[in-house]
Amino acid sequence: MAYVFVLFAAVLWGTTGTAQSFIDGDAHPLTIGAVRLTIGGFSLLGFAILMKKLKLRGLVWRATILSAVSMALFQPLFFSAVQLTGIAVGTVVTIGSAPVLSGLIEWLVLRQRPDRVWVTATLLAITGCVLLFAESDTVTINPFGIVAGLGGGLAFATYTIASKKVLERAESMSAVAVIFSFAAVLLIPFLFIFDFSYAAAPGNLAVLIYLGIGATTIAYLLFSSGLREIPSSSAVTLSLAEPLTAALLGVFLVGETLSALSWTGVALLLGGIIAVTARQRKS
Template sequence: MKKNEAFYILMVLAGSVLWGTTGTAQHFAPAGASPLSIGAVRLAVGGTALTILALSKGAVKGKEIWLNLNTYISAASVAAYQLFFFAAVLKTGVAMGTVVAIGSAPVFAGIFSIIMGREKPDTKWVVATLVSIIGCILLITGGQELTANVSGVLLALAAGAAYAGYTAFSKQLLDKYSTLAVTGVVFFIGAILLSPLLFVFDLNWLRSAQGIGVALHLGLLATAMAYVLFTYGLSGIPLHKAVTLSLTEPATASMLGVFLLKEQLSPVSWIGIALVFAGLIIISVKKAE
């Protein structure tokens, strides 16, 4: 492992754990809160918080980052992920949409890593990623057969590509700019891109204290803090490795469902969780000298 790589791995894992709280938070959202409206509000709150943080810390200096094409590709990827993922879930169901989106993201990240001339995936990454993806499939499906909708699967694949795209192009930006500058500017633009949705969907669920609490959690913790941690970790490890490590998210979501929402997991799902963590251990352990 590179010097201090373990620290960057922990940052990525911490960000992924915070992402894993999203489903639990949505469970507590008031009636009438549609997934797309939640996604738009989440990005609006998170983007605003990240922009304020970046500006208050003086992280954004000059116009250069605003003129960088990678900035806009990253922002478009963030916005596209929200749209593609929720559209996929509506067409093919939560389980299938999540499996395809999350399972395909590391594969796309590996492809981007090769195309962009980054550190190429090695055998250990391939093994760890396959183990973790199989674990995610077992975890989310519980061993039950899923029905695939072609258009839904394609949308989920697009979501996986969009997530990997954010990671890849943000990694390019991190070569020149700080974590706060990258997240602040990228999410500011991403929030603007999704802002029209705020005028399309019913936002009455925000009129209650419960709705505001959900929006603040999703925006400040599951978006702003999560992406700062993840992006900071991304600055110190290969992008394909970071995306594989982010498979911690569904495992976290499932564990929160069990312990907070009193949900029941099948034995197959528990095996899936074990495989996810086995994959994370494989990719994180230091090679023998």
């Protein structure tokens, strides 16, 4: 069930864009990222303390801190990429580069050479991701946005690899609670820089709670549970189900339309995801 947990996590991440579209008023992306991590991290930390399930002894602190810093960096880098170069290019560069960067880190740093199945599946999924957004009307190429997107992809890949080290000795709940609480502390200053008064509206607050609990706490608990059993590179490849989910929600809930080229991208994305899960099942 490990790869199923990771897929469910990616599906929950994919609802983020649709959920944010229901926020009324001007909401700066950085404040949304800070609020979702604050709600997600501290609510899980409080729950773990209340249930007496918070165990700090098994935590590998260097990997824990690296995971938290990586997750904190991912938020502003990803949202900056989306702002500077558009949703389509920002998403493709950030989410699409993460599997490649994860595989390279495992190969060059951890000396774990990726196999042919992973390489093929990742190429299929990334190609599908590019085709999915190829005909978007909001495509804009901004060099700074591209750099921010690559930085976000590197941050997510680093988080995945570092958190896997943490999960080798610690329980998922304790690990995720500590990592995200620390990441939230690093992002809280953004709430004093940008206006987030929109959060006081009942409807907006409900969306933010969902983003914090559903798309962050539950999603990363699922991701961490699956990450225990599968390679980091495979987990990051499976996370490409996030843009796939976002695109399908746009079609079925928001009323957007996809071209034939975009549907080809959907098929390739699914093919890459199925190839990774099939490889895991065979193993």
